[in-house]
Amino acid sequence: MKEEKLLAILRLQKSKAIGDILAKKLIVNVGDVQQVFEEKVSILEKINGIGAHSLKHLFDKESLILAEKELDYILKNNYEYSYFLDNDYPKNLQNCIDSPILFFKDGNINLENEKIISVVGTRNMSSYGRDFINNLIDELAEYNPIIVSGFAYGVDICAHKAAIKNNLQTIAVLAHGFEQIYPKVHKKYINQVNENGGFITEFWSEEQPLRENFLKRNRIVAGISKATIIIESAAKGGSLVTADIANSYHRDVFAVPGRTTDIYSKGCNDLIKNNKAHLLTSASDIVKMLNWDIQEQPKIIQKQLFVDLNENEQKIYDLLFEKGAQVLDVIALECNIPVFNLSSILLQMELKGVTKPLPGKMFEIV
Incomplete structure (x- = not known):
């Protein structure tokens, strides 16, 4: 660039x-x-x-x-960076309307693998939570997922360490710029994370770890992943915000149940009770829900359409066929079609049975 x-x-x-x-x-x-x-x-x-x-x-x-x-x-x-219209911008994140227009990267990050999950939870993790994380990531290791978290105390750093132990790529999403690290005690893990993945942040170099930055950071944690896993959480907390954001993006959310008397299980129990998260008891729940147990099928050759498409409709179809579902604004830019014209074109394509609308002003081919 x-x-x-x-x-x-x-x-x-x-x-x-x-x-x-x-x-x-x-x-x-x-x-x-x-x-x-x-x-x-x-x-x-x-x-x-x-x-x-x-x-x-x-x-x-x-x-x-x-x-x-x-x-x-x-x-x-x-420093490397990703612009929201570049090919290397994470596809999951690109589909989020409020994703950052630019974020910065450090380390050896490779997001070609589509098996990306976020693991978040309380900073006051119990031994039950720690054991669950370690067992979960041990069991998921054969599927080679990317483990995303926020590099904070408790659940976050435990998830990063479990990923590193299993030679899995792990990505830490920071709530500040690269000129500092928070918490400072985790500075000793920087090299390990960089060697096994890396760090990303939308915040400029000197930006401090302010409270509002952590809440803003959570949308990247939720958006970059296929699913968000809540290990332990009190009735209120940042991980519940992340769960709400993931739900708003129509991503799968999983929560680990706990005893009703445990303070740091209440948030997870409430998510499950209110149908905001799938109950998670073992790695097999994730594997089945995300279809990781289904072998990848060979790419299907583009089918011949039995409808006539004009020039603009063909451009839109080719884009959606190549890149999958896209947000309205991205389609407009990629196809060089003004937004005020694009909506009527997409409607005509829908009537022809070529495309269909999705939540969040997204569209995909039928």
């Missing part, structure tokens, strides 16, 4: 009043992130959901200065 483009992404990421959802709308509608800063404000204001308030600080000099400083840091430290 050219430095000018990365600078524009960073500048947009730092712009006040513009979060990831609005940033994606801007990029998709104008066609390129650099064009966002070259387009007239009067044009940008007309984009659905944007408005004058969101653009009030878009051209602030302060955000440009900060972006230039962060760009220099990235280049000097040779």
Whole structure:
């Protein structure tokens, strides 16, 4: 990626009043992130959901200065990064409407394996929770999953260590920038995690581990995975937030049941009781629910359609066939079709029996 483009992404990421959802709308509608800063404000204001308030600080000099400083840091430290429209951006995360437009990577991360699960839970893990994690990941090792967690005390670090012990790739999602590590006592595990996977974060280099950053980080933990596993949790806690986010993304959630008298089993028991999580008692529950026990079938040759598609419909079909289900905004950008035209085209394709809508403004071929 050219430095000018990365600078524009960073500048947009730092712009006040513009979060990831609005940033994606801007990029998709104008066609390129650099064009966002070259387009007239009067044009940008007309984009659905944007408005004058969101653009009030878009051209602030302060955000440009900060972006230039962060760009220099990235280049000097040779950090890798993923942009939400790049091919190497995690497919699971790309399908989440509020996923970060850019995140940074360190280590030896390889996300080609689709068996990705997140393991989260309380920082006050019991011996029951520790034993369950170790046994669970031992039993899952033959399926070679990627284990994602948040590098925190308790369940998180236990999951990372169990993955490393089984020579599995593990990814730690941080709630701060790469200039520090939290908690500091886990600094001794950095090399092991990097050798067996690595770290990712959407936060800039000097960003501190603030409370709100942990809550924001949870959407990446939930979004990058096929399923989220809650080991132990009190009635309230960050892992329950992660479970709610995973459910909103229509991902599978599993929870380990515990005694009704145990404080750190109440959250899991409530998830199961309220049908927000599958009951998890052994690795076989995950294997069956995620269909890991079904051998992969050879790729099916593209079928011949018995309907006529115009040029735009064919572009959309080819995209969805190649990359699977996609969010409306991504389809618009990849096919170079304005969003206000795309909805009617997709409707016509649905009537022809070619595509079908999914939750979260996603579409796939039939």
